[in-house]
Amino acid sequence: MLLLVVLAVLLVVFAPWLITRWVLIPLGLPRFAYYMATLADWTFLADRRGGAVLAGAWALCRRPAGDEALAGWLERKLLGVEKPGPEGEALQVAWLVARALMALRRGDLRRLRMLFEVQELSTGFETLRGAGIGAMGLLAAYRGDLAGARALLESLEHVDARACPRLAGEVALRWLAADAAARGAWSEVSALCAVGWRGGRDVALLGAVAARLLDAEGAPGDVGLWARWLLAPRRRATLALVQRALRPRLERGPQVEAPKVRGVVREGDRWGHAVALHAALLLRGEGGVNGEDLRRLGGAWDAVFEDEAARAEVEERARAIGASGAQAAIEGLRSSAVEDLVALVQAARIPHEQWDDLGEMLRRANRQLRSDLLAELELTVERLRRRVDEARALPAIDEWREWIALKGRYEQAAALVGMELRRLSFPRMNVEVCHLAVWLFNVRGQRALANAMFRWLLAEAEAVGDERAAARARDNLACGV
Amino acid sequence: MGRGDEALGRIRDNPFYVLGLRPAATRMEVEREGQKLLGMLELKLKSAGTYATPVGPGERTPDKVRRAMAELRDPEKRLGHELWARLTPDSGEEPERSGTRRVTALEAAELAEEAELEAMAAEAAAEARAREGENPLAPWPEALQALGWAAGRSAR
Numbered sequence: 001m002l003l004l005v006v007l008a009v010l011l012v013v014f015a016p017w018l019i020t021r022w023v024l025i026p027l028g029l030p031r032f033a034y035y036m037a038t039l040a041d042w043t044f045l046a047d048r049r050g051g052a053v054l055a056g057a058w059a060l061c062r063r064p065a066g067d068e069a070l071a072g073w074l075e076r077k078l079l080g081v082e083k084p085g086p087e088g089e090a091l092q093v094a095w096l097v098a099r100a101l102m103a104l105r106r107g108d109l110r111r112l113r114m115l116f117e118v119q120e121l122s123t124g125f126e127t128l129r130g131a132g133i134g135a136m137g138l139l140a141a142y143r144g145d146l147a148g149a150r151a152l153l154e155s156l157e158h159v160d161a162r163a164c165p166r167l168a169g170e171v172a173l174r175w176l177a178a179d180a181a182a183r184g185a186w187s188e189v190s191a192l193c194a195v196g197w198r199g200g201r202d203v204a205l206l207g208a209v210a211a212r213l214l215d216a217e218g219a220p221g222d223v224g225l226w227a228r229w230l231l232a233p234r235r236r237a238t239l240a241l242v243q244r245a246l247r248p249r250l251e252r253g254p255q256v257e258a259p260k261v262r263g264v265v266r267e268g269d270r271w272g273h274a275v276a277l278h279a280a281l282l283l284r285g286e287g288g289v290n291g292e293d294l295r296r297l298g299g300a301w302d303a304v305f306e307d308e309a310a311r312a313e314v315e316e317r318a319r320a321i322g323a324s325g326a327q328a329a330i331e332g333l334r335s336s337a338v339e340d341l342v343a344l345v346q347a348a349r350i351p352h353e354q355w356d357d358l359g360e361m362l363r364r365a366n367r368q369l370r371s372d373l374l375a376e377l378e379l380t381v382e383r384l385r386r387r388v389d390e391a392r393a394l395p396a397i398d399e400w401r402e403w404i405a406l407k408g409r410y411e412q413a414a415a416l417v418g419m420e421l422r423r424l425s426f427p428r429m430n431v432e433v434c435h436l437a438v439w440l441f442n443v444r445g446q447r448a449l450a451n452a453m454f455r456w457l458l459a460e461a462e463a464v465g466d467e468r469a470a471a472r473a474r475d476n477l478a479c480g481v
Numbered sequence: 482m483g484r485g486d487e488a489l490g491r492i493r494d495n496p497f498y499v500l501g502l503r504p505a506a507t508r509m510e511v512e513r514e515g516q517k518l519l520g521m522l523e524l525k526l527k528s529a530g531t532y533a534t535p536v537g538p539g540e541r542t543p544d545k546v547r548r549a550m551a552e553l554r555d556p557e558k559r560l561g562h563e564l565w566a567r568l569t570p571d572s573g574e575e576p577e578r579s580g581t582r583r584v585t586a587l588e589a590a591e592l593a594e595e596a597e598l599e600a601m602a603a604e605a606a607a608e609a610r611a612r613e614g615e616n617p618l619a620p621w622p623e624a625l626q627a628l629g630w631a632a633g634r635s636a637r
Contacts, residue, residue: 061630141630184620202628213617237627244617263568272567275492279536279568282489316505317563323556332561340488340504394571413535 012036020055030070034077041058046165047448050132051076055166059137071139078135079395080126092220127447128396130156130164136397141175148401150179155404158456160481161450173199177206181241186210202435205232205242222246229293251366270310274300277335282346289344291354297320298362300354301337305330305360334361342372345416352418373413377425380406381432388432388439396446403436403453422464430457430469434476439480451481489536496549496559497566498534499541504563508554515550519543533570 011019024033032249034056037044043469044051056074060067103109115442137152138210154173172480173192177199180188193207207227211219220228229235229242261280265272277300304310314326323329342365345355355362384406387394394402410429414422441450458473497504500618502581521529522543531538551558623630 065631109559140624174628175625175630176583178624178630181621182624184618186618206628223513234629235525237623240628241621247617261535261568261572262533262537264571265568269567271564275565275567276535279489282492283536314560314564318556318560319510320558326560328557329560330566333564335490336488343488 023061025055025059028059030056030059030074033059034061034074043130043167046163047129047131050129050135051165053135053137054131054171057142058171060142061138065142065144071142073141076233078132078347078396103259111121118472127445127448128400130159131168133159133400134168136470137172138175151404155400158452160446160451160455163451163481169198176263177203177331181206184449186213190214190216201232204228205238209245270304270307274304278340282340289348289350291350294344294350294362295343298359301357302360305334333375337361338364343371345369349412349415351415358404366417370417373417373421374425376464377410377413378428380409381428384436385432388436393444396449399440399446400449407456425468426460426464428463433457447481492536492565493534494545495566496562497554498532498539498570499545499549501532503569505568511550511553515546518573519548522546535568535570
């Protein structure tokens, strides 16, 4: 008996993560998992508090949904919004005084003022790092906010390895792979699971299944797939999926066809032909349109607008019904068609290189899309600038969410419009994001978040060839994490 | 409503389709057809409740009919609608309405062929839908639960 007690104590002292991972998390015991993981210094060296909350959140995911009290408790543990005890308060005051003295010594009155302004709102005393972001992602998933969880967990790839325990990355990878499978995004699963066995046995299985479903090169054979299934956990739950992947290609069912245009076009009617093509793409919607479709549609419209006979036909109709002329109607139709093209590109997220063309309609669509996206980005960074200038601090996780939303918007816009948009909007992005990151680093103590922003700025500066911005980002990165 | 729906709405709610007319219809025919449809809608006749368009059937309401008549009274607006109504809806429900262009024998054959093809396509789509569960690239909705990321949902 004594031996057992000694063994248990030794396990707790020397292998707290083993107990957390293989006992407390599977049993769905978030509080125990949290406290036990706080002892796992070695596992979560880069982010101990975040790591403990990550363990708690992981355990929480094993429990039935709806326990908001536990989710809230874990969130408070991470963000430190619980009222600190007398010791915590004293420490907080000491921290503030120390920062203030440093600012005074440098004669930096602006920073001094900002320190006291953000003091009330700031949760900066509790810095956020990689595991903490992962924990918030799992908590979002537990609360049913899958898109929010996806965004947070995907963002971990931007956090420096010194601020993000390896385990947090693995947990994120496993959740993201499962989520992609749930959405049927098998290409995404395949890309995520390219890490093979390093991501875990379930990731290896999902990767193999995705490769088989997509008929990818290097997909495992039947034996390889069965072997992965045997080694993976939860075999009963994954059996049907493996059987699906093993089904021969010929037996696979057809895709559901998109609705078709139910209309007849007269031979040689160019207006009708373009309208029919236009309607067909609108009916297909965001899932079924590609760059080639857009080129074809743009070409059809160009053919109509450049055709004198087609224009003369409209002019004749204008005279027949007593309209002042054909120009207004044709221009109205052209601008509606351009708007639709822009909407299709945005909804289907068709990369610029797939539909880049010299045709007039596509050129117009590109111009409008670029102008819309630039205006939207400008507005977003303007709001960000104002908030930072006014030192309106958000909780660290919300600062991070705002940043990943801005980055996502910029990257999506860049994919849709291409390098031209990046060159046009990066200078402003660089100034405002750098302003935010410097504030987070110097005043809020959120070094890991700021570091991730500097890293992104450096990569983007190099991509657009902005040497000055790249040099500044390098200097900022050298400040550490 | 998304921009895609809005764009489809431009075709689906085109005044010519709402009134079941072709762009060549005269002003008189527009008025006559509109009044006839308003009367039918008031009597709640089922046949007047929907209309065919190239992007699928639309729901006809008295308000839509009145708006369509108003739009077609303005020659500038009418010209724009004429351009968007170039496609003849192929439901074959109302092909011989007064004012519409007479369908030639060749067009009638084309319409019949189209209808046959449509029926075949619909049948294939229905079959595909039935087999969707077998589609290997279909989502695996239970993935998060099966891989231990979400326990079975419980009452809150």
